[in-house]
Amino acid sequence: MHPPSYQCHESRSDHTVVPPEKIRIPEDQLDYSHEPTWDQSNLLVHCDKPFNAEPSLPALINAGEITPTEIFFKRNHGPIPDISQIQHRVYIGLQDGERHQGINWQSLSMNDIMTRWPKVTVTATLQCAGNRRDGLAAVKEVKGVIWKSAAVSTAIWSGAQLCDILNDVAGISAEHHNKMIRDYHVCFEANDHVHEDVCYGSSIPLRKAMDPMGDVILAYEMNGKPLTREHGFPIRVIVPGYIGARSVKYLQKIVIQPQESTSFFQRRDYKILDPTIDHTNVEESWDTAASLTEMNVQCVICTPTENEVIPSTEAVTIKGYAISGGGRSIYRVEVSVDSGKTWEPASKLVQNPEVHSGMYWTWAIWEKTVSKIPHSTEIIARAYDSSGNTQPEHAIWNYRGVMNNAWFRTRVMQVPNNRM
Amino acid sequence: MHPPSYQCHESRSDHTVVPPEKIRIPEDQLDYSHEPTWDQSNLLVHCDKPFNAEPSLPALINAGEITPTEIFFKRNHGPIPDISQIQHRVYIGLQDGERHQGINWQSLSMNDIMTRWPKVTVTATLQCAGNRRDGLAAVKEVKGVIWKSAAVSTAIWSGAQLCDILNDVAGISAEHHNKMIRDYHVCFEANDHVHEDVCYGSSIPLRKAMDPMGDVILAYEMNGKPLTREHGFPIRVIVPGYIGARSVKYLQKIVIQPQESTSFFQRRDYKILDPTIDHTNVEESWDTAASLTEMNVQCVICTPTENEVIPSTEAVTIKGYAISGGGRSIYRVEVSVDSGKTWEPASKLVQNPEVHSGMYWTWAIWEKTVSKIPHSTEIIARAYDSSGNTQPEHAIWNYRGVMNNAWFRTRVMQVPNNRM
Structure with a gap:
């Protein structure tokens, strides 16, 4: 499943390509006919479309430090895209002004990413910010998948370091007291379709991306094998130490910009709203609440x-x-x-x-x-x-x-x- | 008040000097005859010798974001040294093997530190790890000054960046995936006398010292003026984001080494021991408990x-x-x-x-x-x-x-x- 305008851009040269335009698809028109299939016997499935499931707690702990890919919790916001690794490109742009203006796009093929930069391996736990939501749902109605306590798993991720790519492709350096490092954000967009926005998207502070100890990678392997479709094939972001929502799957676009991502998933989701906010007054509260980054204990x-x-x-x-x-x-x-x-x-x-x-x-x-x-x-x-x-x-x-x-x-x- | 062997080393050249040897002085022989004097009317004095005092909570909050130096909480472990800025030197050494062996010491005068590196300013709150200890003392007997809730203050600190000095003097670089950055510690020793050890000492991970966003400085000014004696004259470490104990005053020695400081104050203090540990079994617990670094919320x-x-x-x-x-x-x-x-x-x-x-x-x-x-x-x-x-x-x-x-x-x- 490719975005409609994807193919036509593919043939352009690196220097003139722009990322495909995306359109938002209504919830009832999302195409779930190409979902992969799994052995679901070890999973508690909360929702089929999109597919959201977690393992049992005994299965999770008995697997030990590294969670087998099969039972690694699965979190989706829309149909799981079926992407051609050969055709897939990651578009990278630096934006100083308005969104999508003045960006000198560059794009990388999967082969570029796998050969131009060394493959590094980072072992990281991903945890959904909604892990243990059932405990809050027991207090009062909440919005979201009612996860139990296994929306968390650990894998060995391999790929290219984001700081190296941003340095080489976008000229971003991690130098001391760099105002861009202090103020900018790295926005990620997925090559997928969701009903809340044109695609899944999110961002992290540029500081985290460029931190030499930050270990942010663009991963194309999970537990020693190519990513499976539901875990982000052909490439995804891994942002260690952050809530899972920032580790964007099916990565298609990276924009470095002065503001955090304008995606629904950055601005209208994944925030701790104060306890006086509920469905009656939530709209006015989003903009003043901070976006979640690091996990709590x-x-x-x-x-x-x-x-x-x-x-x-x-x-x-x-x-x-x-x-x-x-x-x-x-x-x-x-x-x-x-x-x-x-x-x-x-x-x-x-x-x-x-x-x-x-x-x-x-x-x-x-x-x-x-x-x-x-x-x-x-x-x-x-x-x-x-x-x-x-x-x-x-x-x-x-x-x-x-x-x-x-x-x-x-x-x-x-x-x-x-x-x- | 100088350590006994201080002066004789002072006259040697930079390349042969070694830091003065220090001796531990029993508690009843510590010399408190040269303490500075303060207006104590705005302070709650917990202890005179050593001098430990905090402001009242209304005085603290009414002063606003920046705490005036006079009411900034005062935390000492021994007599406040009376150091000559002209004679004071900071000794810096990199140690790969056993303690004090194979260190090629270099030393810096205050003039060196104030002229060789740019003066940078960092506004930082210091909080004693024992702030609000009274709340724990109410549960069960605890060891330490029974601080109330104002062992915390904020000042504008100016001095040289530690990462610059370590780079220039000891050749430490912050390069990506540097094993030294990952594993080593920066140990600080004060030019003072305490009864628990030869002097006050502490350490921080080298990672924090070299973090371009870590803002660790060797400060010689507080709120726009030279440090006052009780706040560390002529020079102190400021480790933003960490418990106050790491911001060592009267800084005399910096050692970069594979282990954290062996000082009493790093190894036998400033740790959260588990609630089953008390005075009856504390000795066997110190070595397995982690040293505190960052503050909690x-x-x-x-x-x-x-x-x-x-x-x-x-x-x-x-x-x-x-x-x-x-x-x-x-x-x-x-x-x-x-x-x-x-x-x-x-x-x-x-x-x-x-x-x-x-x-x-x-x-x-x-x-x-x-x-x-x-x-x-x-x-x-x-x-x-x-x-x-x-x-x-x-x-x-x-x-x-x-x-x-x-x-x-x-x-x-x-x-x-x-x-x-």
């Missing part, structure tokens, strides 16, 4: 699962993940089996820094074995990150249901062995 | 003050500060006058990014006017930072009483005007 118990029955004679091993944003490591995970009165640190906590940069872009996998659990109790877990941030006790509702990082609670029932 | 109500009586016929304007670490901005401040059931966003929130880097190194000053406060109530405030982090509802105790960022509560009493 998060911690989830994966096993045992909610309402699991546990033999009372056996110790229970509690396992989960914890993650923070911005490359911050997980400092400590604590578990309580007495409703938060006392806490014990997790006995095992594994989190690996990125080899090149030393930043913590992946989750920490943790476990804690407890021998005495009251007959029926809530197990609670919370984490601290390397900036000393920790999580709020209760969910703090917001209209878009994003960034819920309240203490994670799992109710378990412990019964004598002979009753199991 | 914090919010304090400065006026009205605790137990203030307010006329019930008038609206009340609540004012305070909020701050986060790592250059993260304050996203929103919320106020509740019904014990946390409902929250209203602050109506005014001013926070200025650093001009050069665009990072948020200073606090946000906020206010909120409420017309209806119950007869007697707690006003509660909490903040969100740009990473979506917010504060825990209740204080989470730790032995050193650091990084308390629980919701801030101020009890006020509202009475009819005619009873005031």
Whole structure:
């Protein structure tokens, strides 16, 4: 599925091409007839069109640090495009004035991107800002897919470094106290169709893109293989440490400009609105709320699962993940089996820094074995990150249901062995 | 007050000098006879020797964004040294092996530092990691000065950029994927005497020191004037976004090495120990706990003050500060006058990014006017930072009483005007 005007631009030379014009397609006219198919047995499917699904928490944690591509959570806003790697081009432009004016576009083929710059590998966890939205939906109605707690996964991504490409193609340098680095944004657009806008789009501060320790890449491989269609084939952005929404898939266009992206997904979504804002007054609030960038500190118990029955004679091993944003490591995970009165640190906590940069872009996998659990109790877990941030006790509702990082609670029932 | 062996090294040439050897002085032999004097009327003095004091919250907030030097909180670990600017030297060495071996020392005079590198200005808030320790002391005994909520202040600092000096003097470059940048630390030692170690010392990751957006400076001016003695004369480190303990005063020595500083203040202090650790088992815990770097998200109500009586016929304007670490901005401040059931966003929130880097190194000053406060109530405030982090509802105790960022509560009493 290519945008209608795509092919005709393909034959122009690099110096005169402009990116294809895009049109917004109404929701009921989006074409879902070319969706890929998956084994859905290991997925909780929230929605078919667009396809949104997450694995079970036990499947996620049992897979370990790296999530197999098959169960990596799948987040889409429209039909999954079917793009020709040979024909696909990424258009890059620097804009100083009005949108789409005065941009001297350059374009790169996939072959350019794969051969002109070294292939680098970054292991990074992606987490949807809506992960754990179910906890906010329980407070009051929210807008969005009601994700449970597995809209988060970790993969090994390989591709070209965005800072190298922006330097070589657009002449952007990371020099000290560069006003452009301080003020500009890098906007990404996907070669797809969604009903909210002409395509999926988003942006990140140019500072993040050019940070030598930022590890932002344009990835064409996931877990050692070419990207699968639903994870962004043939190329996607990976923005480690940021909410998943910024890691734009099916990347077609990069614009460096003084403002953040004007996309619906940057300006009318992925913001924490204050708790007094709901569907009645949301429109006037978007422009004054900040766009989300880095993740907050998060911690989830994966096993045992909610309402699991546990033999009372056996110790229970509690396992989960914890993650923070911005490359911050997980400092400590604590578990309580007495409703938060006392806490014990997790006995095992594994989190690996990125080899090149030393930043913590992946989750920490943790476990804690407890021998005495009251007959029926809530197990609670919370984490601290390397900036000393920790999580709020209760969910703090917001209209878009994003960034819920309240203490994670799992109710378990412990019964004598002979009753199991 | 100079270290005993200081003068004899002073006369050597730059290429052969080594920093003065230091000796640890017992607590009862520390010489407090040359302390500067201050107007203490605007300060709450916690301790005279060493001198530790904070302003009142109304004085702090009424001074506005920049705290006058006189009421800037004062934090010392020993006698305040009386250093000659002309004789003072800063020794810089790169160490690859064992401590103090194989270091090719170079030294800089104050004149060198003030003339060889451009003077840059960074406005930054410093906050003691022990700010609001009183809230943790109320839970259980803690170690340290029992700071209230004003061990935080903001000043305009001017000096030389540390990254420039490390580049020019020690040949450290910020190049991409440099293993030294990833793994090394920059250790600072003060020209002072404390009883816990030979001098005050601390370190930061080399990554922070070399970050073009990190704004770490060696400051010799505060609020447009030479540093006062108690704020680090003649030169101190300013590490924006980090806990105050890393902004070492009376800077005498800089060592770039593969490990963090071995100083007491890096290894046996300024760590969040888990809540199961107290004075009975603390010794075995220090080495496994991480050293604090960036601040967490914090919010304090400065006026009205605790137990203030307010006329019930008038609206009340609540004012305070909020701050986060790592250059993260304050996203929103919320106020509740019904014990946390409902929250209203602050109506005014001013926070200025650093001009050069665009990072948020200073606090946000906020206010909120409420017309209806119950007869007697707690006003509660909490903040969100740009990473979506917010504060825990209740204080989470730790032995050193650091990084308390629980919701801030101020009890006020509202009475009819005619009873005031």
